[in-house]
Amino acid sequence: MNLSYFISKRITREQKEGFASTIHTIAIVIISVGLAAAIISFLVMKGFQNTVKEKIFSFTGHLLIQKQSLERSMEEEPFNFYTPAFTNPQGNDNIRHSQEYAHKVGIVKAQDEVLGVVLKGVGKSFDQKSFEPYLIEGKFIKFPDSAYSNQVVVSKIIADKLRAKVGDDLGVHFLQNPPRFRKLKIAGIYQTHLSEYFDSKIIIGDIRLIRRLNDWSDSLAGGVEIFLHDVEKVDATQEWVGESMDFDLDVQKISDLYMQVFEWLNLVSRQVNMILAIILLVICVNMVSIVLILVMERTQMIGMLKALGASNGAVRSVFIFQGMNLILKGLFWGNVLGLSLCFIQDQFKIVKLNPHDYYMEFVPISWNWEVVGLLNLLTFAVVTLVLLLPTMVISRINPIRAIRFD
Numbered sequence: 001m002n003l004s005y006f007i008s009k010r011i012t013r014e015q016k017e018g019f020a021s022t023i024h025t026i027a028i029v030i031i032s033v034g035l036a037a038a039i040i041s042f043l044v045m046k047g048f049q050n051t052v053k054e055k056i057f058s059f060t061g062h063l064l065i066q067k068q069s070l071e072r073s074m075e076e077e078p079f080n081f082y083t084p085a086f087t088n089p090q091g092n093d094n095i096r097h098s099q100e101y102a103h104k105v106g107i108v109k110a111q112d113e114v115l116g117v118v119l120k121g122v123g124k125s126f127d128q129k130s131f132e133p134y135l136i137e138g139k140f141i142k143f144p145d146s147a148y149s150n151q152v153v154v155s156k157i158i159a160d161k162l163r164a165k166v167g168d169d170l171g172v173h174f175l176q177n178p179p180r181f182r183k184l185k186i187a188g189i190y191q192t193h194l195s196e197y198f199d200s201k202i203i204i205g206d207i208r209l210i211r212r213l214n215d216w217s218d219s220l221a222g223g224v225e226i227f228l229h230d231v232e233k234v235d236a237t238q239e240w241v242g243e244s245m246d247f248d249l250d251v252q253k254i255s256d257l258y259m260q261v262f263e264w265l266n267l268v269s270r271q272v273n274m275i276l277a278i279i280l281l282v283i284c285v286n287m288v289s290i291v292l293i294l295v296m297e298r299t300q301m302i303g304m305l306k307a308l309g310a311s312n313g314a315v316r317s318v319f320i321f322q323g324m325n326l327i328l329k330g331l332f333w334g335n336v337l338g339l340s341l342c343f344i345q346d347q348f349k350i351v352k353l354n355p356h357d358y359y360m361e362f363v364p365i366s367w368n369w370e371v372v373g374l375l376n377l378l379t380f381a382v383v384t385l386v387l388l389l390p391t392m393v394i395s396r397i398n399p400i401r402a403i404r405f406d
Contacts, residue, residue, distance in 0.1 A: 004317035007305075011298070011322060020297060024326060027290045031330025032337055034279045035379055039338030042371050045272045047364030049265045053231075055192045055359065056258055058130040061099075061225030062234055063241060064252045074103050074118050076222030078214070084244040086224050091244070094237045096229045099125040102210045102222030106174040108203070113162045119152070119172070121207030127227060131190070138166035138188030141206060148208035151187035155199035159189050174213055182209065193355040197258065280379065284386040291323050291390040299397065306399040316391040323387040331376055339372070 065085065067077040081100040089095040102121045107114060124143050131140070141151045152170060154162075164170065170184045184205065192198050207221065228237055234253055241251045255262045295302070298319075305315050345351055346365040355361050 002317075003310075004314050005321050008318045008321035008325070011318070020294065023290055023293055027287060027326040028330045028333060030286045031283055031327060031379070031383070032332075032334035034283045035331055035334025035375065036338035036341070038276050038279050038375050038379070039335070039372055040341060041272050041275050042375060043338075043342050043365050043368065044363055045268055046366035046368050046371065048268065048358075048360075050366050051364045052194075052261065052265060052359055055134070055194055056197075056254060056261065057227070057231075058127075058134070059192060059194075059198055060254050060257075061097075062228040062231060062254055063226040063238055064254060064257065065224040065226065065241065065245065066222070066250055066252070068248055068250045074105050076103060078102070078216050078220040078222060079246075079249060080219050081221035081224050082219060083224060083241075083246075083249070085226055085241045089226075092237055092240050094228050094230055094233045095226060097125075097127050097227040099123065099127060099225050100207065100221035100223070101225060102207050102214075102216075104174055104210045104213060106172045108158070108162060109171045109173065115158060115161055116201070117158065117172070117203050118201050119174075119205050119210065120202050121205055121210040121222075123207045130227070134190045134192050135188050136191050138186070141187055141204065143206060148212060149206040150182070150184050150209075152184045152203050152205040153188040153190055154186055154203045155195075156189050156191040157195055157199045158201075158203065159186070165189075176213065180213055182213075193359045193361070195356065197261075276375075276378075280382050283379070283383055287323060287326075287383055287386060288390045290326075291319055291387055292393065294322065295319060295390065295393055302394055302397050303399045303401070306397070312395040316388075316394050319391050319394070320384070320387050324384055327380055327383050331380060334379075335372070335376065342367075 063085075065081075065083060067079040069077045071077075084091055085095060086098045086100065089098050100123055104119045104121065106117055106119055108117050122141075128140050135153070136156065138153070140153060141149050143149055154164070154170070159165065162170075164186055166186055166189060168186050170186055172182050172184055174180045174182065190199075190204070208218075210216070210222075211218065211220065226237075226241065228234060234255075238251055238253060245251070302315055305318075306312075342365045345363055346367075349362040351363040353360055353362055
């Protein structure tokens with residue numbers, strides 16, 4: 001057995017009481033609380049980012065095909081949506097699903113309320129499974145084989161403003177020349193909490209209604225939404241889609257279309273990284289102080305070991321092993337504390353949020369074990385390296401003076 005490790009283990013075993021034991025406990029508490037705070041911060045951050053991104057991607061897909069246009073309008077220019085990305089998604093392994101859509105601006109009148117809305121027309125290809133988690137009341141639209149469906153799905157915000165519920169009729173005036181009116185029926189109510197982008201204005205209906213209003217043929221749509229298996233490969237997929245379609249069409253990443261949201265999520269990531277840096281700094285400063293105290297307490301022992309012929313490196317290793325033992329204990333209890341609190345939040349949703357500000361009703365947790373492992377490794381590596389600083393004092397200790405030290 002390594003002599004330095006053996007001495008360190010004996011010291012730790014003997015220091016069950018007194019001042020040294022208190023110092024050990026403080027070190028373990030500092031490390032465990034710091035690691036727990038880092039784990040909670042990163043799992044909450046990942047949960048927050050994943051939840052917001054999942055809501056946006058479920059509603060709009062990852063890529064968007066539209067006809068190129070200089071006009072900035074909610075209503076798209078029509079084009080033949082039977083592109084290779086729609087008719088043959090198997091041509092690219094990363095394309096999971098594609099669906100056509102179109103938008104139509106209108107004014108909704110129900111009882112005594114009037115509200116401007118945008119009807120998003122979808123077809124039978126619509127991915128209802130991805131949308132299902134956000135359908136809080138009623139059912140999705142039923143598409144008849146012939147004609148168009150008069151059913152719509154509205155957001156909870158719009159339903160509350162109009163004081164409408166599932167089964168109520170909805171009068172919609174579409175803004176065109178000449179204006180047209182359609183009487184629709186509310187089949188369901190959805191809620192994404194992304195009120196600024198979806199809930200405050202989007203109602204979902206049958207795309208064949210928009211085709212009828214605009215006098216489009218069945219092969220025309222306002223755009224195609226493409227859903228991917230792996231978001232990390234979105235650039236390569238975008239390039240493939242762009243090369244496979246006509247020159248007058250444009251393919252956009254949803255992350256570019258909603259750039260403000262994604263930049264905000266990246267800002268959250270940078271802030272959490274700053275928190276991690278501060279946590280590591282606090283842990284390191286405290287560990288330096290604690291090891292210095294332990295060195296001072298064992299000054300006579302250091303002098304005795306040097307007098308017996310122990311090198312500075314061997315004596316320093318005693319305290320480095322002692323510090324590493326404290327770090328490992330702190331990491332263990334930090335994982336227990338951090339993961340336990342995350343588990344409680346994930347299961348019982350104790351900490352609530354204002355959905356208007358945070359786009360969700362409670363603090364989300366994303367179980368990313370790779371992040372947890374990296375946090376443990378980073379904390380152990382950084383704090384262990386920092387332990388080399390206070391142990392450098394040992395090389396300056398004179399054996400004779402150290403033995404006489406009281």
